[in-house]
Amino acid sequence: MPDTRQNDERTPLQQNVILTSPNPTPLPWAQLSALFLLIFADSLMSASVTPYINELISELPITGGDERKVGYYSGIIISLCFVGETTTVLLWSRLSDFIGRKPVLLGGTLGSIIATVLFGLSRTFWALAASRFLAGALNGNAGVLPSMLVEVTDESNIAQGMSLLILAWSVSFGIGSFVGGHLSRPHDHWPGAFRNTFWVKYPYFLPCAVTSAFAIVSLLIVSIFLKETLHKRNNTSKLRFYSGDSNAGYLRDGESNIEDENNAIVSPGVVQQRSSLRALLTRPVLLSISINALFAFLEISNNSLVPLVYTTPIRYGGLGLDPAQMGTFLGVFGILNGAFQFAILPRIMKLMGLRGSLLASMSCLVPAFLLFPINGTYARHAGSADNILWFLVLFHMLIMVGINMAYSCIFLYTSSAAPKGMLGATNGLAQTVASVQRFVGPTIASSIFAFSLEKEILGGYGAFYALTLCTFTVICFASQLPREAWKSQEDLE
Template identity: 65%
Template sequence: MSASFCPKQGDERTPLLQQHQQNVKPPKPTPLPKAQMFALVLLLISEPMISMSILPYISELVSELPITGGDKRKVGYYAGIIISLYFAGEATTILQWSRLSDSIGRKPILLSGVMGMVIATIFFGLSRTFWALAASRFLAGALNGNVGVMKCMLAELTDESNIAVAFSLTPLTWSVGNTIGPSIGGLLSRPHDHWPQQFSGTFWIQYPYFLPCAVTSAYAALSFLIGSIVLKETLQKHKKARKNTGSHIGNSDLGYTVNTESGGIEGLNGASVSREGDEQERAPLRSLFTRPVMLSIGVYAVFALLEISLGSLLPLAYTTPIRYGGLGLDAGQMGMCLGVFGILNGLIQFWMFPRLVRWIGLRGSLLASISCLFPAFLLFPIIGRQARYAGNEDFMLWIFVLLHMLTMVGVDMAYGSICIYTSSAAPRKNMLGATNGLAQTIVSVQRSVGPAIASSLFAFSLENEIMGGYGVFYGLTLCTFVVIWFSSQLPREAWKYQEDDSSAG
């Protein structure tokens, strides 16, 4: 009897599939390992906290250096270089760190990266020349191999039922770091001016930005200590699982099962990975050049270039004097704005991202988030003109600012989707670190040039009054169409690995 007429009794294959799709409720998500996730969250917060803590005072710091000649319109050039050098440092080493984690484990790479940031940040706070600031900023990125490795651990700790929830924690933790870091940078910079009795020594006058660097470094050192005690090595667990016997041995913590019939491991994306493949030496990089990997990384790279440009233009535009088209905010006010944005970003994304993926799918949620780039860029000229018209204490102006923050929350929600696409594109389980490392290397290059290019175009637009000084924002708005087109080429859901490396369209 045809399957279409008797879905419960006919053919063995199609009726059961239809019954599963129509009558069986999806299984409950696998509980996330709380201790592991807690340790990862603490370690992950340290990077955005440190890297973003300089944003509220970087323009002020650069203006005090003898390189601008007193022309505040040139601050954007040098501030953009300092911001970019962190990601340039990451780009030079992150692939090596990620591939090394495939061999020696994730935990030692994570912990060494955090300690490297601690050392480089202390150097930054003690630097008083442009070249010393640039070198310490570059060193912080070069010593930090955390981003790609943390995504590997998240993928190894999850399965298809809970991966969206796990990756929604990534923007949440980044939002916490992006909230606390700029708040610390804005409130604790120049402590001698704010609390002269408590910080009266000449040290605080000579190094007015050391205190926020010391506080953020202290947190990173604390997360290092907790992580060294609590965090467990997922790569070692992965190897131990292969020694077990049985027809189908599960490991819900790592999101894979060992199938002794095929002699392989069924991982995050359903791939069957041979025992020999996991125990062999690191696979060559050319094996990463598959359509799923390249397309996922391409989307990631183009989006990251626009997003980091948006993020670097925000403090520049908001702290630029009103007569030049900005809001004229000081470091403290800028820190408060970034803090509010971070709170909104974390709470909304943590609640909204898994639901959005369920409602409109992975690609639909990605396209919706990327589309928020349009209002995010176009609101800069609106806010600037409103400030010129009514001043920076106007109520309507701050309504526009709040709307601007909400659109930027929508933009950042794209990262969760992109991370799932990138991790699921890995050809084999033992190439998860290399895949994420390659992605982070290319993205770090984009992030290293993005702030420098965006801030330079911002300064160029102001100096030459291109489109009223807002030419850079209109240009970036047009570039958004590129990432929209790239994203539309992705499959509706995460990639499914196939032995012939063909895509899962």
């Protein structure tokens, strides 16, 4: 029998997430496949920009020919996507609590398609900046997708479902990076096929066009097969769930029910909670979201520094990789990351527990940041990329795979802390706060890297040592989380 104790807005209602179960519920493959396509399309478009963004910035008349200043501007361009996301993701997530998840997800993907096409046609810094801002502002999928994942799974199979979606993101990130690196400047690589002056004027449009075309096809497929989850209800049981999901509250005997504007069966308490964001001001929610934000800052700093540092000339402390090499590097990382998260992540969580897995993942940031000066110093002495340097790069890539495990852990903490009826709002708030860090992270990380180079702070590598110290602070803060997902008011004591 379910626990029928009265809960208020301070009580997290998602029961403890069971990472493994002897008899897990079969996964809803049709729904997950549709979500798979959406994530794949979004990540494909976003990742295709990464390999060539620094080369594109260096070609614009804004750096004065000083390659050491590329980091300032590339950091701004990368960050603006998250600035746009910050301004709207909570609104999109809250909207999905009322009109449904599906229309918001479809609209978000369409917004990304428009922004990606505009980015490929941009030839000024301000046009690039505007298109990247729109890419974040028009797409609220980052806050809505986690909510829908919770609603199509239950406690026994959510870890499996999550690992599949992470696999989709990782594989598409890898493919998108490869596409962006190898399809940029097609006029130079295949002058016979791309002789038109259009490709000379817009040398980076081809990867944007290819990824957007895939997203359009995905959008049409998902619009047909994806089913709405917010409208689900169960009229056959005396104890009914709001939205039919595992974090909805049980209706108590004698409590009257009403239908909301989506014809979903809800209790009066749920309607009241859905009308105010104050219900989210609980310790489990705030602690989970804070740790998510701090980790997002460090993780996006590392991710933005990888293409910046590795494409920086060796004489300035980088590795001197070209966009094709950078695309291959990120592509292999995406494939390895997907395989790891899908095949190994659930086993690690079972072995180490949720908090142990999170702390282990965060700890991987320490060697990741320290490998930047190690690789750069070796490259300066070697003069070019050799087998030893490529081994160090591969090692860095494997460490980055371990870092990404933290997002799965934080997602479980955040979703389990959500008050009833406010899953979308909780994930939206988490994504909003994380997005703030994601636009601050690339700007700060790339700027202090450029500043370190200009001022020769600790050999030009002062930025990485500062980020390493920040990592130790965040790890100590994350140790305050419970061993497993939030369960009840008892976790507050």
